[in-house]
Amino acid sequence: MEIKVPQHPSNLRLSEFELISRLFVPLATGEDALGLTDDGAIIPARPGYDLVVTTDALVSGIHFRSEDSAATVAARSLCSNLSDLAAMGAEAHCYSLAIALPVDWTLEWVTEFAGTLGDLQNQYSVFLLGGDTVSTPGPLTISITAMGYVPTGKALRRGGAIPGDRIWVSGSIGDAAMGIALLTDRLECPDGEMSSFLTSRFETPIPRLELGQSLRDLASAAIDVSDGLIADLTHITDTSSVGADVHLDQIPLSAAAEALLAKNSSLSTYILGGGDDYELLFTAPEDNEAVILALADRLQVRATAIGTVTDGNGVRVLDPTGRAIDIGMTGFQHFAGKY
Ligand SMILES: [Mg+2]
Structure with a gap:
């Protein structure tokens, strides 16, 4: 996984490796994430199960307010994805995170964001699989892809409702x-x-x-x-x-x-x-x-x-x-x- 640290003057003292080791590696608690040391993660096939994959993107000013706390943004980003897994009848396994930080990002904000993800990970038994961090001239944007398992063919779908149900x-x-x-x-x-x-x-x-x-x-x-x-x-x-x-x-x-x-x-x-x-x-x-x-x-x-x-x-x-x-x-x- 590659982390590109946005070069904002207030964050220059933070190296790419520090950002990874301090905030993201502690979230990569599952073996599949390979400690975020490789170019990709490896999810071994799980016989008898389908892998359910879902992605949500949240943009500041549209899906949350710029004044919302980092904890709120983290909770809404991760839990909306986990909710999609729930709707499919899946057991949550892991998630990847792409975050585009605006020019005025602060280490304090990202630290609180990662800390909340860590708390929620423990609560819902998931881990960070990988992702990317970039800078953007636009608003803070967060995209999470969550993955979960469901026994083969057992996923809940939207198309099965029958008159009388x-x-x-x-x-x-x-x-x-x-x-x-x-x-x-x-x-x-x-x-x-x-x-x-x-x-x-x-x-x-x-x-x-x-x-x-x-x-x-x-x-x-x-x-x-x-x-x-x-x-x-x-x-x-x-x-x-x-x-x-x-x-x-x-x-x-x-x-x-x-x-x-x-x-x-x-x-x-x-x-x-x-x-x-x-x-x-x-x-x-x-x-x-x-x-x-x-x-x-x-x-x-x-x-x-x-x-x-x-x-x-x-x-x-x-x-x-x-x-x-x-x-x-x-x-x-x-x-x-x-x-
Ligand atoms: Mg949904």
């Missing part, structure tokens, strides 16, 4: 969108505890890896909620060539989101359209309901049935009387002004 979601929905709205002063929450819960849901996503792996033989289709509940469910309905009916009052909310929604019903846009929750959205045959609830109980993750797969097309959101709500799909798919 129940639609499920893990955790609670809308928290992260409310969190970033609080951080950007577009929303107010008088309760400090609730406010910090919602912002933490944006800053530190929790990839549902164990749940994803446990759903391999239970779910017919799966995705993680990154773009927004309706937008991501539409990815499943489009790929599966089915429709979906979702009951608005069955979508699981946190106590904090529920309290804010009770005061301002227009916040349902955050529930239906806000992304970044990184919960799992999946479909499963009706008969699997009891097993899924028992599984969720065992993993101490909330799992809630929110609707049914239909033989129509697209997603309908129904109010408590069963009437379809006009949700103006394009507005929800491109949830504007997030940051």
